[in-house]
Amino acid sequence: MPFLRAFLLSLFLSASAVAQPTALVGATVYDGTGAVLEDAALVVEDGQITCVGECRVPAGAETADLGGRFVTPGLVDAHVHYGQTGWLDGRPDSGVGTDVYDYDQLQTDLEADPDRWHRAYLCSGVTAVFDPGGMPWTIDVGDEERTDRPHVRSAGPLLTHFEPVFSILAANGENTFLPMQTDDEAVASVRQLAERGADAIKVWYLNPQPDQRAALDARLMRIGAEARAHGLPLIVHATELVNAKVALRAGASMLVHSVEDAPVDDEFVRLAGAARTVYAPTLGVGRNWRRAxxxxxxxxxxxxxDPNSCVDAETRRVIAGAPALSSGMSPEAVFAMFVDAGREEAMMAANLARVHAAGIPVVAATDAGNPLTLHGPSIYAELEAMEAAGLSPTDVLEAATRNGAAMMGELDRLGTLEVGKLADLIVLTEDPGASSSAFRSLTHVMRGGVLRAVSELRAD
Structure with a gap:
């Protein structure tokens, strides 16, 4: 009686609580370390995993039969932006809709209610996220004690030399960016973020003008050294090969976005290995910008x-207003835009394959919050794009779990299903070892030992 079994399972999983031991039995478990455990059991007590594999079920434990299903660690999205919405209202620097959208009010609303994103992530199976750049308030959106939101780490405001954005991405007297126009200014910005409690230092390193390159390249080195002095990882947005190499020499812990202008070469691979840099390809965000x-x-x-209906009603409403912003772009112009995108995407995919083959750690990263890169469900297309670029489904799974947790500095607590770690996991009806599209078949998510049905996390 499959329907009755699924119904009873859903009732049990929805009601599960941390206080009572929980045993999930019969599933195929991908533990995130590379092991695949068939017909396995997983025992959770007080929010932690106490056994995985062949387990004795504790007396009095609530037991759920997950026969025919698949369990993996909760997903980690290594690049999100809580101060953005998934639409153009969160990016006034686009120049679109600035006469319609109130950016100050938007930031006030998002700061007051980050739960719209917390819920969307859990609804999509994402139990941990890293926000590498945004308004100062984004530093404070995490709360480790709450199991109804993902683990959140945040870098807060970005450092940049690109002055035009300072007056655009600002609201309520605060700014998304900090200056680095001089060495002293750059060091002061790093120290300000360290004092504020940022989890990383992020630099938005756009292609310097020729007469500025030597000074800015040296300054990025100085920023990297100052970040290390404060025990903070350096994250760099540098999408051109020459700039990415400078970031690697500066000790970048993570390169956000792919190198998209040229094939990565042996020097890049050598530098990335020496710096132990993580590569976050964000394959889908550019296409989504163009779609918007x-x-x-x-x-x-x-x-x-949005296969599991995780996107909130307000986001859907604002996006549905796209026709009111119509700029009359011709079909020919749209076609040309996507022809250019095809070239860029091919380079990004080839570089991801090379980086992965060279043994450089890769993480799943969406850049969620950018237009049509939606908080939560954007993870699915990103994982599928990584597989299409040449990674195996199990490589993609590791990038989206273990590697993401390691990048966040949380591998001792998250990212794999091992004894002693927090019980953050997801339940699927399809096999993630066969295809990355299996993550769309999510039915339940556990965060800190509390299992919830996706149906109770869906948007109204």
């Missing part, structure tokens, strides 16, 4: 990739 701009240009409502 095309929707506005053509006056069409974009289709949302």
């Amino acid at each position: 701009l095309a929707s506005v240009g053509l006056g069409a409502v974009p289709v949302l990739d």
Whole structure:
């Protein structure tokens, strides 16, 4: 009686609580270390895993039969932005809708209610996220004691030499960016973030002008040294090969976004290995930006990739207003935009394959919050794009779990299903070892020992 079994399982999982031992039995468990445990048991007590594999079920434990299902660690999205919405209202630097959207009010609302993103992530099976850059308030959105939100680490405001954005991505007297126009200014910005409690130092390193390159390259080195002095990882946005190499020499712990202008070479691989740098490819965000701009240009409502109905009603409402922003872009212009995107995406995919083959750690990272890169469900297309670029499904799984937790500095607590770690996991009906699209079949998510059905996390 499959329907009755699924119904009873859903009732049990929805009601599970940390206080009572829980035993999940019969599933195929991908533990995140590379092991695949068939017909396995997993025991959770007080929010932690106490046994995985062949286990004795504790007396009095609530037991759920997960026969035919698959369990993996909770997903980690290593690049999100809580101060952005998944639409153009969160990116006034686009120049689209600035006469319609109130950015100050938006930041006030998001700071007051980050739960709209917390819920969307858990609803999508994401139990940990890293926010590498945003308004100062984003530093404080995490709360480790709460099991109804993912683990959150945040870098807070970004350092940049690109002055035009300072007056655009600012609201309520605060700014998304800090200056680095001089060495003293750059050091002061790093110290300010360290004092504020940031979890990393992020530099938005756009292609310097020729007459500025030597000074800015040296300054990035200085920023890296200051970050290390405060025990903080250096994260760098550098999408050109020459700039990515400078970031690696500066000791970047993570490169956010792919190198997209040229093939990565042996020097890049050597530098990345020496710096022990993590590569966060964000394969889908550029295409989603183009989809958003095309929707506005053509006056069409974009289709949302949200298989489990996790996107909140307000986000859907704002995106549905795309036709009111119509700029009259011609179909020819839209076609040209996506031809350019195809070239860029091919380079990004080839570079990801090379980086992975060289043994450089890769993490799953969406850049969620950017237009049509939605908080939560954007993880699915990103994982599928990584597989399409040449990673095996199990490589993708490791990138989205163990590697992400390691990048966050949390591998001792998260990212794998091992005894002593927090019980953060997801339940799927399809096999993630066969295809990364299996993560769309999510039915339940556990965060800190509390299991919830996706149906109770869906948006209204």
